[in-house]
Amino acid sequence: MKSNGLRRSFKNLQSEKSEVRNQRSGVSLFYLLISVFSLLIGCNFQVPKDPYTLVQNLPTDPETLNPVTANSAYASSVSGYIYEQLFELDNETLLPKPKLAKRWEISPNGLQYTFYLRDDVKWQDGKPFTVDDIIYTYDRIQDPKVDAAPLRSYYRDVIKAEKLDKYTVRFTYRQPYFRALYMLGLMTVVPKHVFNDGQDFNSHPRNRNPVGTGPFQFVEWHTGNKIVLKRFEGYWSKLWDIRQIVFKIIPSELTTFQLLKKGDLDLIDISPLQWAKQTSSKKFLNQFAKHQFFTPFGVYNYIGWNSKKPYFKDKRVRWALAHLVDKEELNKKLHFGLFYPITGPYYPLGPNCDKDLAPIGYDLEKAKQFLKEAGWKDQDGDGILEKDGIPFRFTLMFSTGIQFYEQLTPILRSNFLRAGIELDLRRLEAVTLFKKMQEHDFDAIMAGWGRGAGGEDLYQIWHSSQSEEGSNYISYANPEVDRLLEEGRREFNEAKRQTMYKKVHRILYDEQPYLFMFARPDLVARHLRFKNVKEYPVGLDMREWIVE
Template sequence: MELKFTRSLLGALALSTALIAASPSLAAGKLTVSLSQDPGSWDPVDTFLVAWATVATNIFDGLTYRGPDLKLVPGLAESWQVSEDGKKITFKLRQNVKFHDGEPFNADAVKFTFDRLLGDEGSKGPQKSNYAAIEKVEVVDPSTVDFILKSPDPVLLTKLAGYGAMIVPPNYIKEKGEDYFNTHPVGTGAFKFISYEPKIGVKLEANPDYWGGAPKISELDYKFITEPATAVAELQAGRVDIVVPPIIPISMVPTIKGDSRLELMSVPGPTVDALRFNTRDGITADVRVRKAIIMAVDRKTIVDAILAGQASEIVSFQSSLSLGYDPDLKGLPFDPEGAKKLLAEAGVKPGAPLQIDIRGNDATMNEVAQAVSSYLQAVGLNPTIKPYELNVLLNDIIPQGKTGALFQQKWGGWTFDYDNTAYSMYHSGEKWNPYEKDAELDKLLESQRPMTDAAEREKVLKQIAAYVNDKALELPLYNSNAIYGVNKRVKNFTPAPDNRIKLNEVTVD
């Protein structure tokens, strides 16, 4: 009897294995991804961080979606229609979609999401102003919503594909509370949240009922690794499958290229780096000093020697792919003697101290900052470099206006539209603009948002870039490629220029 039972059990196991192998809806395999930063909250309204989007693109969906090819396609909305005056957008929603907790996705969920984003909860985070054109969302029927706009927003459909516009579950948030949702997110995406350990990682599992088709892997594990050398070592050891930008320093590119088990994937992206100025305090409150600092730094040599072809120079704080980029805009030239004259005019004494604040885990910027420091010493300044833990710099030092004379700003520019960068960087009262209050610049920034004529709006965006260039609000450095390190066992992976990698089609050997 016992032998018969064993054979029966083995037969059942064999049948079960065969069924799993034959089923296209059951995923298999685990993918491990290294991120350089813990976003700290998984609520879409709480963050502007690229690291958040890298993970959350797999948990949440927006009404629209923009993939690695940068084309805008339907997401949770099957279609949309914009009124002639641009002040109303009607969305037809997908039906029979559910949140991970089983709650139905419908028009009420869309309204709740945007009422929340534009209300008190959204006011606590950095996302609300990005969607300020929305006056209200009206439910037409369970699968139709109208977005009523205060004024047209030509970038809104793209903004609906990411960050604050991700659709969230009303009942879950009401029942569990805001704090719980921060650390236990629920969306409609291809992967479900399993667990989150602050500064350690986050674990997801496949959502077999995903409206876009069940993922082809069963587990998705993100590890927060802040040290570049550690991230690359974990990739080489096979404990990490993908290292996501921007952590891989240029100096480690040959290491990855030289490992036969690994592949380096580098794509032009929207990410730009600058050293922005404290325009309120100290010697950099003087525009002549700011211009002198820009003129003292040979940015071309930095790009050529340190960045080794993985970046290009910028004049304004945007990439060449951005709407508003002006190829004819001329930056200040490399002119050390001219820099010395401006410093003398401004009354800056030789040896004047200057603090440069950078991200402590950005090895590439550390090298760049060392080069900048050398150039500034050559014109008589005495710079020091102060590295910060990333979350401290982004959540405290910059927003609270506690920086040194210069501070690193890395910006994803994920909409590929200068408005998304410029409004956040230069408009009075914005989180990333702790120092500058300029009514004329505010007026320019506000004037282009309602414009429906792309050519006319582009003219104003170029005016903004020229205005910022003239006021020398930052030392523009470079537009860097998005550099991924990938284990060759990973198949069907497409590197995204904006780091928003959706992983439902990826497989692992």
């Protein structure tokens, strides 16, 4: 539901929006923030009587519905129903299969990718879909005036996009890139005839009133209230059984759950507490089904330390902070053992993850020793450490309304204080927090990343060149990591690339630029009137659902 509109677990799959929108990858992609607006609920959340209308929630309004400039998973949650890509991933194999492109070819040297388009696709305003739309979208991604810098990094080696005929397009790379096919095939296409009218692309009116080729078309958007889509009856492929989708803007997880139980919502993500303790009654299960899946495209949480701040420059301090968080105990008490403590940014069950690295355990005395070795001492007896006249007092920024954050932050503050560190907490709305991250205007941030399709490429988050326009918000810099990420992009041998990425994992583990927290499964509740629901490695495919 925070993902591609066709699959509930594809957080940031659109052009790799977790790594690409939210790493945005990546992927990316900004699943890339796990965040909500602090809004008042002052409207009537009544599900329409039409059983063919699916009502789900969004914890915040998307910043835009333009897939080129969007940065959050919430944007792709909506735009994924409206816009489409050249191919999609098979539910079972996760391999590409035709969508807007009926087939494609790759040159023997891996530098040219040619896509042959369907000739029967129309935009929702009746205009034909052609190669011109693909080249226009690509040009906007590459345009430095367009707010697409995180996405742009994934097309940095494309030297030419050319129209061979009305329904054939070819992309040429200057050097091989192992994810090139996925980045091109999963590029979400926008209509040239709509946006190319002389208005600013970043603030174009159609960013809030989109026209796509997808199975649903935009109806209305009332900020802070709802977004409504209806089934596009002229859709080129099979029509869904669902005829309308309503997104209710509900910041509170608790309110969302209560509205689900009342029957005012049909589909929501639920918390571990709700999964374990509040959704197992006969009454609940007579009305709703529960789904749990842990996909390669899922989200992980982290706390990022701004390397420009004096508190976090020393690796020993970052290790001390890691020793002040008991992830095993937190997982038991807050997540009922449903989350996966992680040691780095790679999918913990995947081949790029170095599984020999153990999660850092809670150890107050070891944390104090690290801080002492780094020169932090309580020089005035007030209980707070100082160094060079600077007290160890910093602010952690995070999004409002997330139950996990509200549970975790008091524990962090208490644990840090035992070591002589004073932690201030600052809750921000999603857009404000993202702006702070882009401007590097923070001490520490708590957020999340999603992962994308076609292999993990963390260049856009961890390469030093991405600290200004990419998603390297903490300004991390390590020449060896830069080299490994650059070489990994060019390496098509999976075993060799995995070796490189495991080295990246070990370096990040050693330097602890993030406090890597948990990888999260998708926990979903669904109304039982939707039938023919199957669980796949990528989650749930709503195209298959039948209304009864």
